[in-house]
Amino acid sequence: MKKIVLSGMRPTGKLHIGHYVGALENWIQLQDEFQNYHLIADYHVLTTSLDTSRIYQDTIDMIIDWIASGIDPQKSPIFRQSQIKQHAELHLIFSMLITSARLERNPTVKDQVRDLNIENITYGHLGYPVLQAADILLYKGNYVPVGEDQVPHIEIAREIARRFNMTWGEVFPEPEPKLTNFARLPGLDGNAKMSKSLNNALLISDNDEEIKNKLRKAVTDPQKIRKNDPGRPEVCLVFTYHKKFNPREIETIEKDCRSGVLGCVSCKLNCSEKISDFFKPIREKRFSLETNPNLIKEILLDGEKRARTKAEETMSEVREKMKFG
Numbered sequence: 001m002k003k004i005v006l007s008g009m010r011p012t013g014k015l016h017i018g019h020y021v022g023a024l025e026n027w028i029q030l031q032d033e034f035q036n037y038h039l040i041a042d043y044h045v046l047t048t049s050l051d052t053s054r055i056y057q058d059t060i061d062m063i064i065d066w067i068a069s070g071i072d073p074q075k076s077p078i079f080r081q082s083q084i085k086q087h088a089e090l091h092l093i094f095s096m097l098i099t100s101a102r103l104e105r106n107p108t109v110k111d112q113v114r115d116l117n118i119e120n121i122t123y124g125h126l127g128y129p130v131l132q133a134a135d136i137l138l139y140k141g142n143y144v145p146v147g148e149d150q151v152p153h154i155e156i157a158r159e160i161a162r163r164f165n166m167t168w169g170e171v172f173p174e175p176e177p178k179l180t181n182f183a184r185l186p187g188l189d190g191n192a193k194m195s196k197s198l199n200n201a202l203l204i205s206d207n208d209e210e211i212k213n214k215l216r217k218a219v220t221d222p223q224k225i226r227k228n229d230p231g232r233p234e235v236c237l238v239f240t241y242h243k244k245f246n247p248r249e250i251e252t253i254e255k256d257c258r259s260g261v262l263g264c265v266s267c268k269l270n271c272s273e274k275i276s277d278f279f280k281p282i283r284e285k286r287f288s289l290e291t292n293p294n295l296i297k298e299i300l301l302d303g304e305k306r307a308r309t310k311a312e313e314t315m316s317e318v319r320e321k322m323k324f325g
Contacts, residue, residue, distance in 0.1 A: 005030050005178070006141035008039030008081075013058040015065040016201035017275070018185040018194035021244060026145050026180045028070040036076035037139045037307060038066065043081045043088075044132075047125040048112070060296055065204050067299070068286035077303035081135065084304065086311035090134040090318065095127060097163040098156065103127065108152050133157035136175050138311050143178040151177050168321040171314070185244070186237045190219040205286055208276045215241075215272040220264045227263030238264070238271050246274040 007027050009019070030036055040059050045052070063078060071078070081087050103109070103126050112118070118125070129152075136144055136157050144154055154177045161172040186192055187200030194201045202214055218238055224231040233239040233254045242253055249270075256262035289296065319325040 002033070002035040003142040004140055005034040005036045005143045005145065006039060006136045006139050006175075007036065007145045008041045008135065009062065010041045010044050011055055011059040011062050012196065013054070013061045014196075014203050014205050015062060016194055016196060016203050017279070018187075018201065019065075020069060020204055020279075021185050022147060022180055023145065024066065024069045024071070026178075027076075030145065030178075031072055031075050034143065037141070037310075038071060038076050038078045038303075039135055040078070040080045041135065044128065047122070047128050048118075059300075060293070063296055063300065064286055064289045067296075068282045068289055069204065070282075073299045073303055077306040078299060079304040079307040080300070084138075084308050084311050086138055086308075086315045087131070087134055089315060090138050091127075091131045093318065093322075094130050094134050094137075094160050094164070097160050097167070098130060100126065102156070102159075103129065106152055106156065108149055111149070129153040129156040130160070133160045137161055137172045138314050139307070140173055140314060141175045142173050144175050145178045145180065147180065147184060151179075164318075168318075171317055171321055186240060188214060188218040188237070190237055202275065204279055204282060206279075207283070208272075211276050212269065212272040215268050215275070216265075218268060220268075224257075224260075224264060227265075228260040230260045231257040231262070231264075233257050238268055241271050241275065242267075245278050246271060 007023070007030075009015075009023065015024070027036065027038070040062065042055055042059065045055060059080065066078065067073060106129055109121070109126065109128065112125075124131075132153050133156060136154075137160070144150075144157075146154060154175060158174040158176075161174050164172055184192070185194050187194040187198055188202070189198070189200040191198055191200055196203075202211055206214070215238070220238055221231045221233075221236045223229065224236075236257070239253065239257070243250055246253070253262060253267065253270075257267065316325065
């Protein structure tokens with residue numbers, strides 16, 4: 001029997017190339033080796049914003065990017081957290097198995113409070129990792145593809161699984177993080193994080209001209225002012241993009257940048273062309289999916305039906321172990 005992988009994202013609409021490199025590419029590679037479940041974490045949106053006006057459309061836009069990039073919904077059910085009520089039920093039970101002090105020590109929540117300037121953290125935000133544990137364990141996930149910043153959440157899920165199993169009997173595996181192979185892509189402004197909210201992102205759906213115009217404004221080595229100035233590729237984010245999307249030329253680009261032969265304008269133009277070529281088949285598939293909204297809805301409803309069956313199986317087992325059945 002295949003091991004189970006639970007992966008998911010908040011519905012943020014159209015995705016950027018950082019999402020592709022940091023998550024989607026890894027998910028696609030895991031599809032044949034594992035049984036994948038792909039979660040649209042719409043309840044998690046509420047931890048940082050109560051505006052749900054675009055949540056459905058953002059969900060559809062994100063699913064289109066997932067499928068266009070290579071996620072096969074026949075192999076891997078795609079579903080909304082809010083439509084599988086067992087997430088909320090298991091979350092309630094799990095919330096009894098962890099202390100508020102343990103959650104307050106979670107470094108990821110501390111970072112979010114700082115980065116988002118949150119003055120008063122809500123009960124739901126503090127309990128974010130508990131709901132995430134329910135998301136994973138409801139499908140008996142063995143692995144969870146995450147970045148390093150999410151590893152503390154997986155540790156909390158492991159602790160909760162152990163506590164449940166010791167209290168009521170063996171039901172849940174202890175999930176393990178599955179880190180991505182490629183480091184997070186920096187934003188166009190040099191920020192360590194590519195983000196639409198920071199306006200420093202290249203979208204998967206961007207056309208050739210949009211990619212070229214955005215990359216033209218990307219920051220580079222501040223010491224390389226003119227073409228003949230020697231550059232430092234290790235501090236240039238455009239060089240980071242080349243490493244991912246233009247590996248064949250990477251040695252030549254590095255040598256010519258250091259010597260000053262290669263100017264930033266031509267380097268950026270070359271990089272934008274390689275990124276455009278890389279995502280061209282994805283954009284073409286994306287366009288065909290956009291013109292068939294009923295297909296996306298059918299995929300979503302089918303995925304939710306399949307996920308609901310698995311979720312109810314798990315909760316029946318949970319209720320039986322707890323003598324609630």
